[in-house]
Amino acid sequence: MSKTAKIQKDRVQSVGRFFAWFTAIICVTPIVLVFAVATTEVWQAGPWAGGFTMKWMVRGWQIISPYAWYSVKLALLTLFLNYIIGIPTSWVLARHRFPGRNVLIALTNIPIAVPGIAMGLALIITYPLLRRSGFLLAAGHLLYTLPFFIGALTPQLADPSVQDVESVAATLGANFYKRVVHVIYPKVKTSLLAATILVITLSMGEFNVSFFLFTAQNKTLPVELYSAYITGRIEVAGAITLCFLFFVVPAAIILERLGGVKVGQA
């Protein structure tokens, strides 16, 4: 490599490193700030003016804990529905070629393109009676998360190496159930886990659809977070945000470690 080319490469790398750090700082700064707000006695007086306190965290948790558990339950229900609908759909899309397959793929991706507000409104207009039961909220979360679930699982199920091991297992006498348990599941479990965490993370953090579909009995964590910002003290809102991050960030980290790249590619 010539000296000029090396200098140019070093320069490009330096600029790249600068932007990477810059982006990281932009992402981390709000979290640090929220921590400061949530642990300061009186934020208007400045960071930790009046000392460090955990009282806003306790207060925040008291406010949101019912909604947090509701969000967890809703996320688990959404996950269950994704398993019931998403796994067979992914299987069909991955393993079968049939007329209309591309149309079906496009249809499963529509919820990604449609704004959550529009989806929420459409659901209310179409199924107004279901709103109170909470099923509509679950349906909204399912619609929002299903494309991601299918997108994470389908490429893995379609992978020729997975199809080959399944075919070999069949020739070795394994019926469909045994193939799924002994061969397919071990091959796709990382993608399945990634899809699972993705659904839980997305459902826990979903706001747009939930904002239109929630009721007093069915309020999710992000909706309550919004209410806290509108109506409450900034310190409490900060504490609630921090609680919210405690739920979502670990899941996101696990997701990134286990299969984030694959999900991204899907």
Add this chain to the structure above:
Amino acid sequence: MSISAEAASLTYDKILFTYLGEKKPAIKDVHIDVSPGELVVFVGPSGCGKSTLLRIAAGLLFPERGRLLIDKKDMLKNPPEKRRIGWVPQSYALFEHLNVIENVEFGLKMEKAPKEKRDIEVERMLKLCRIEDIKNRSVRNLSGGQRQRVAMARALAISPRVLLLDEPLAALDPQLRIAIREDLQQMLTESGVTTLFVTHDQSEALALADKVVVLRNGIVEQIGSPEYLWNNPINDFVAEFLTNAITTDAKALDEDRAEILPGLVCSLNKKVKPGQAIRLALRKDDFTLSSDGVEAVITYCEYNGGVHHMKAETKDKRIIPISSNEDVALGTSVRVKVKDKVRITVIGE
């Protein structure tokens, strides 16, 4: 040691198969008979349908028409798990979450064989495929040759009636391929199992097969023993693909001799009608450089371990393959003749 007491006969009877979305069939009315214990090699260029035929036998693809007879019983309605056919795909498709022993005993576990029987069979397979020393290793850390042996042992462990090998040597480097090929032949002979072997490498086909099936565009071009096909290619494609020959026109001078071009006369490997226009398969080992040959110019030359393989173009634009100990530069004018005692192969019935 014959482990496959139940080696079966197999017949593809007028099989027609088209892939979904394709207009042209991948397999067109193919009829192939395989005797019990026979090693049949399917050879042909990419897309000729050889792997498709294996998948049909394994039950992984379903033809629109025809029958697949195993021991004279139609098996097309049986799913793969009910056929007892061992399949080794090109990728080997080892179960990466299991170790070598667990891979080999997988089929026996599926058929719920008792532990004692499983242990005995697995030991036999490990010995047959010479992988006893790696039996407790994870398959993730094995070399290409070891993976191939594990896949073979796994397929043979169920005592298959037919064994299907889809380019099992393709993933190996050339040096290892020849060594493994010898071992593979020994393993298959010892096992006694009826085997269908797919390859696009003609030297592999000729080296391994009891019977070779030459395929092109989903059609069987010719079936026969390697020697038979070598000496009696039915058409230019078989001569060129299977024997690396250059095909050319010639005129029969009498029953046993033909003139390839003025001054280049050869003996023939079968009787023809005098005066008849015939096609010949010219192979590099049939011709050599000689001062009393016909004039030609060297257009291609490669060194191949002690021998130079060349192509020379004559004045009337015919290409003659040559092997010689001499190293001749491209563009050199030479004289070419048929080697003594060589009989040139006549193409066709």
